[in-house]
Amino acid sequence: MASGLNQGLSRKTSVLGLRVWELTAIIVGLFIILILVVLSFCLSSRKRSRRAKSSIPFTQIPNLSREIKEIRVDQVGANIHHNATFDDKFSDKELEKVLIHSKMGDNSSQSGSFTNIEKEVIMGSQSCEQGGIRMVSVHKPSPNPVSAPSPLSGLPEFSHLGWGHWFTLRDLEVATGWFSTENVIGEGGYGVVYRGNLINGTPVAVKKLLNNLGQAEKEFRVEVEAIGHVRHKNLVRLLGYCIEGTHRMLVYEYVNNGNLEQWLHGAMSHHGYLTWEARMKVLLGTAKALAYLHEAIEPKVVHRDIKSSNILIDDEFNAKISDFGLAKLLGAGKSHITTRVMGTFGYVAPEYANSGLLNEKSDVYSFGVVLLEAITGRDPVDYGRPSQEVNLVDWLKMMVANRRSEEVVDPKIDNRPSTSDLKRALLTALRCLDPDADRRPKMGQVVRMLESEEYPIPREARRHRKSNATLAESQTETSDTDKSDNPDTRPIRRNKGR
Numbered sequence: 093m094a095s096g097l098n099q100g101l102s103r104k105t106s107v108l109g110l111r112v113w114e115l116t117a118i119i120v121g122l123f124i125i126l127i128l129v130v131l132s133f134c135l136s137s138r139k140r141s142r143r144a145k146s147s148i149p150f151t152q153i154p155n156l157s158r159e160i161k162e163i164r165v166d167q168v169g170a171n172i173h174h175n176a177t178f179d180d181k182f183s184d185k186e187l188e189k190v191l192i193h194s195k196m197g198d199n200s201s202q203s204g205s206f207t208n209i210e211k212e213v214i215m216g217s218q219s220c221e222q223g224g225i226r227m228v229s230v231h232k233p234s235p236n237p238v239s240a241p242s243p244l245s246g247l248p249e250f251s252h253l254g255w256g257h258w259f260t261l262r263d264l265e266v267a268t269g270w271f272s273t274e275n276v277i278g279e280g281g282y283g284v285v286y287r288g289n290l291i292n293g294t295p296v297a298v299k300k301l302l303n304n305l306g307q308a309e310k311e312f313r314v315e316v317e318a319i320g321h322v323r324h325k326n327l328v329r330l331l332g333y334c335i336e337g338t339h340r341m342l343v344y345e346y347v348n349n350g351n352l353e354q355w356l357h358g359a360m361s362h363h364g365y366l367t368w369e370a371r372m373k374v375l376l377g378t379a380k381a382l383a384y385l386h387e388a389i390e391p392k393v394v395h396r397d398i399k400s401s402n403i404l405i406d407d408e409f410n411a412k413i414s415d416f417g418l419a420k421l422l423g424a425g426k427s428h429i430t431t432r433v434m435g436t437f438g439y440v441a442p443e444y445a446n447s448g449l450l451n452e453k454s455d456v457y458s459f460g461v462v463l464l465e466a467i468t469g470r471d472p473v474d475y476g477r478p479s480q481e482v483n484l485v486d487w488l489k490m491m492v493a494n495r496r497s498e499e500v501v502d503p504k505i506d507n508r509p510s511t512s513d514l515k516r517a518l519l520t521a522l523r524c525l526d527p528d529a530d531r532r533p534k535m536g537q538v539v540r541m542l543e544s545e546e547y548p549i550p551r552e553a554r555r556h557r558k559s560n561a562t563l564a565e566s567q568t569e570t571s572d573t574d575k576s577d578n579p580d581t582r583p584i585r586r587n588k589g590r
């Protein structure tokens with residue numbers, strides 16, 4: 093029987109003259125290979141889909157910090173205050189009233205939930221730009237936002253975070269030329285900032301934090317993740333971070349046009365001086381970003397260190413606030429951080445300086461100082477000036493009290509603002525600088541004050557108007573304030589003689 097089977101298997105077939113056993117072995121072999129191919133295909137596609145769900149530890153997005161968390165605007169608390177009477181308070185007397193603390197009446201009389209326009213104002217959407225002053229950059233044509241590629245595209249997929257990128261130390265060494273001194277942009281209280289280029293060509297600013305001892309890795313990551321989720325067009329975008337050993341680094345979008353302090357006080361002056369319009373555009377953007385941090389996210393973020401050097405400027409003269417969330421991230425109590433948390437001399441609200449008590453109204457005060465800085469071109473504290481002028485806020489109040497507000501405008505501004513624009517800006521600043529924190533406006537209100545197209549109408553003139561005032565009177569007002577024939581809508585003025 094066995095020899096019969098042997099004979100059967102050894103029989104030649106018609107397929108290529110192969111014997112039966114040879115043919116059988118080939119068929120079985122092919123079948124096994126086929127099964128293996130199918131199995132490996134199934135396994136690899138499952139692995140790929142698991143990776144896409146990004147469950148590896150470094151890319152996992154921790155729970156958002158309890159302190160900082162992004163919410164949708166429609167969840168925003170309903171108590172933004174309308175400044176319904178703002179336009180009525182523009183007269184000289186009102187400026188003085190704000191100044192000397194006489195009764196302003198309740199400027200937060202109306203409350204209710206955000207209207208769509210208010211949402212747009214705070215979120216910095218297109219339409220609120222339309223309400224503001226239009227300016228064309230003299231530097232570069234505006235980039236097409238639709239076609240702009242993501243700054244992180246082309247980077248290794250495995251290190252993508254939910255909002256940004258996790259960088260290795262090596263990535264950032266390569267990006268910054270091994271943290272070469274030539275790439276140092278500057279040094280602040282938090283650490284040294286380097287300019288760099290990612291391997292996909294994106295220019296970045298890498299902030300190498302000093303505070304690399306105190307913070308546990310997990311805690312640091314949770315906080316950075318929280319900041320990373322906070323987005324606004326007037327906030328410098330955090331692209332990612334690096335945690336390796338004791339290294340803690342933050343990687344930001346590179347903002348290429350200096351900061352407000354450099355534009356106002358010299359380092360960028362070889363490019364010319366900012367026009368009034370450019371200054372107001374930067375300040376309005378700053379106000380919108382602060383309104384977002386204070387009023388559109390829950391819990392709110394208090395910046396704690398608003399000053400002109402923390403307001404970066406892009407090539408279209410948009411403001412980009414940097415360092416938001418860092419005070420929280422690094423925490424109080426570390427020696428070199430404590431000074432940072434305490435803000436910067438000249439910008440700190442009195443109640444914060446005196447008692448360390450802090451809320452968003454401290455940022456409002458600091459914003460008021462920056463606004464004055466932009467109007468006057470003066471440093472908040474300048475010991476090079478006569479004693480009465482050393483402190484900018486005190487000097488300004490004195491000037492307004494003496495009805496000399498027209499004299500406070502930065503002499504470097506060739507095309508002076510109209511009286512109404514100046515008063516609007518001064519009034520807004522003085523309201524922000526109210527020594528009583530509770531009386532300061534919210535940043536949402538500040539945005540509306542700065543955006544208000546209404547010009548100050550003295551009470552008397554208003555009364556005249558109501559009773560059919562003469563044409564001459566209204567023409568005087570209009571000529572005083574109408575900017576439509578102002579040819580200077582450029583963001584900077586070239587230095588004379590350049």
Ligand SMILES: Nc1ncnc2c1ncn2[C@@H]1O[C@H](COP(=O)(O)OP(=O)(O)OP(=O)(O)O)[C@@H](O)[C@H]1O
Binds near residue numbers: 277282350436
């Ligand atoms: N994203 C960025 N793009 C371009 N330049 C930046 C960026 N972030 C910071 N800089 C610049 O780096 C320098 C140092 O900034 P940093 O914020 O660390 O210090 P500072 O503003 O001088 O002081 P502080 O730490 O008190 O805020 C500044 O000149 C700042 O304009």
